[in-house]
Amino acid sequence: MNRLFRFWWFPLLLQVITLVVFVLLIVDGFAADTNNMAFAKILRNTNLANLIVWSYWWPVIIISAIFLGRIWCMVCPMELLTSLAARVGLKYKPNGFVRSGWIITLFYIVILFVGIHTLSIHRVPFRMSIYLLALLTSTVIVGLIFRRNTFCAYICPVGHLLGLYARLAPFGWSTGNMLICRRCKDHSCTASANAYVFQGRSCGVDLDPAHIDDNTNCLLCGQCIKSCDHNNPGIEGRPNPGWFVRPWFKDIFALKPMTAAQTVFCLVVSGFVVYELFTEWNVTKGLLLWLPDNINMLLGTENTWSHGLIKSLTLFVILPILVWLLPYGLFRSVGGKLSIEEFFSVFGIAFIPIMAAAHLVKALLKTTSRIPYWENAFTDPVGVESARGILDKSLQLAPLPAWRDPAVTVMSLVLVFCGIAVSTVVIRKLTMTQLRSPECRAWALYLIPGLYGGAFAVVICLWRLF
Numbered sequence: 393m394n395r396l397f398r399f400w401w402f403p404l405l406l407q408v409i410t411l412v413v414f415v416l417l418i419v420d421g422f423a424a425d426t427n428n429m430a431f432a433k434i435l436r437n438t439n440l441a442n443l444i445v446w447s448y449w450w451p452v453i454i455i456s457a458i459f460l461g462r463i464w465c466m467v468c469p470m471e472l473l474t475s476l477a478a479r480v481g482l483k484y485k486p487n488g489f490v491r492s493g494w495i496i497t498l499f500y501i502v503i504l505f506v507g508i509h510t511l512s513i514h515r516v517p518f519r520m521s522i523y524l525l526a527l528l529t530s531t532v533i534v535g536l537i538f539r540r541n542t543f544c545a546y547i548c549p550v551g552h553l554l555g556l557y558a559r560l561a562p563f564g565w566s567t568g569n570m571l572i573c574r575r576c577k578d579h580s581c582t583a584s585a586n587a588y589v590f591q592g593r594s595c596g597v598d599l600d601p602a603h604i605d606d607n608t609n610c611l612l613c614g615q616c617i618k619s620c621d622h623n624n625p626g627i628e629g630r631p632n633p634g635w636f637v638r639p640w641f642k643d644i645f646a647l648k649p650m651t652a653a654q655t656v657f658c659l660v661v662s663g664f665v666v667y668e669l670f671t672e673w674n675v676t677k678g679l680l681l682w683l684p685d686n687i688n689m690l691l692g693t694e695n696t697w698s699h700g701l702i703k704s705l706t707l708f709v710i711l712p713i714l715v716w717l718l719p720y721g722l723f724r725s726v727g728g729k730l731s732i733e734e735f736f737s738v739f740g741i742a743f744i745p746i747m748a749a750a751h752l753v754k755a756l757l758k759t760t761s762r763i764p765y766w767e768n769a770f771t772d773p774v775g776v777e778s779a780r781g782i783l784d785k786s787l788q789l790a791p792l793p794a795w796r797d798p799a800v801t802v803m804s805l806v807l808v809f810c811g812i813a814v815s816t817v818v819i820r821k822l823t824m825t826q827l828r829s830p831e832c833r834a835w836a837l838y839l840i841p842g843l844y845g846g847a848f849a850v851v852i853c854l855w856r857l858f
């Protein structure tokens with residue numbers, strides 16, 4: 393990989409290919425529209441673009457972030473567009489609010505609450521295409537206004553998700569030999585003179601490759617390799633930056649606290665993954681949706697547009713806050729000393745391995761359950777005829793492969809128990825380094841892996857094994 397990065401066409405060629413695919417997906421999505429939500433539930437799987445975006449592309453982005461780091465950013469067409477736009481744009485420096493990361497959190501919440509749970513952009517291909525087009529447009533607009541990769545660093549709605557999950561990955565960007573960087577005269581990898589070089593830019597997200605200590609922000613774009621390479625004044629060992637193997641979970645075990653924006657994001661996603669997995673089984677689906685359904689019934693908003701917003705607020709804000717507060721409240725009630733800000737930003741990282749495991753399980757369930765739809769996906773890429781055929785039973789889908797259920801069950805359990813184990817180690821390390829009160833009171837904090845992770849394990853066992 394590090395040799396590939398030295399070529400001018402890598403990863404540019406991959407970005408051009410993903411851009412072409414992205415445009416084709418938008419075109420295909422625009423061809424299939426419906427206001428009938430029962431029909432949309434089938435159409436979302438028969439429309440090729442919708443099938444790829446929500447059932448394969450999105451899960452693959454999550455899987456890749458957990459195992460490889462932000463490798464999606466390397467091939468992302470939005471990175472290409474925003475950096476091209478920034479070359480000819482106004483090049484404003486983003487202010488403190490933009491740099492705080494709150495726009496990423498808010499952007500994600502708007503997509504989740506309004507896009508998915510109110511407008512069903514994940515079910516109606518036409519609406520999905522509007523969303524993708526809006527994303528592309530905002531990338532270009534941000535590129536035209538702000539300097540360098542402002543969109544990737546501070547606005548992209550998946551930025552926090554990829555950054556936090558990448559802390560688990562066994563690969564990371566760093567430099568091979570610190571001595572070479574210390575002796576370096578040109579610092580091409582950070583020099584503003586190289587900020588807008590077409591291939592071989594200094595870092596667009598304001599990182600110093602010589603001092604990267606985790607995977608959170610690096611886009612794996614490889615520009616600093618090219619920059620270090622092209623400006624090599626003959627020193628052995630350059631290009632110095634590269635993508636290297638590192639111990640599993642190194643970044644999460646470094647216990648770096650989350651920013652306020654990342655913490656709120658993490659809280660919302662911790663509720664979202666519960667929804668994603670618990671709604672797969674009718675028993676837990678009924679239990680989980682009981683509260684938002686009853687709130688909607690009480691308010692008389694069942695069939696209005698605000699139904700989705702109330703459901704989102706209940707499941708992705710109120711319930712996760714209660715789940716997060718339970719270990720904290722118990723810890724304080726037995727005399728533990730820890731401010732609530734510290735608990736959320738520092739101990740909140742213990743939720744990440746379990747959330748990642750739950751996201752992986754959902755990715756497994758989704759990608760494998762959609763296998764039968766591929767049979768007709770290329771003969772009818774728009775998917776309207778296939779959806780009608782499935783509804784009136786003139787089109788029969790092939791059954792799921794026989795290996796699917798046992799394989800998914802085993803892998804789900806392994807993933808969830810790995811998530812619980814990593815989270816437990818994080819809590820152990822945190823209680824040893826962060827707590828001022830005696831460790832014997834820290835048992836309550838182990839409820840993060842025990843209660844939150846345990847809930848996933850119990851549900852998967854009951855659902856899949858009994």
Ligand code: SF4
Pocket residue numbers: 567572573574576577578579580581582601602616619620630631632633
């Ligand atoms: S990565 Fe390369 S350009 Fe950057 S400081 Fe090190 S040697 Fe210099």
Ligand code: SF4
Pocket residue numbers: 565593594595596597599600601609610611612613614615616617633
């Ligand atoms: S450190 Fe290098 S690879 Fe990472 S984002 Fe910056 S330029 Fe790209």
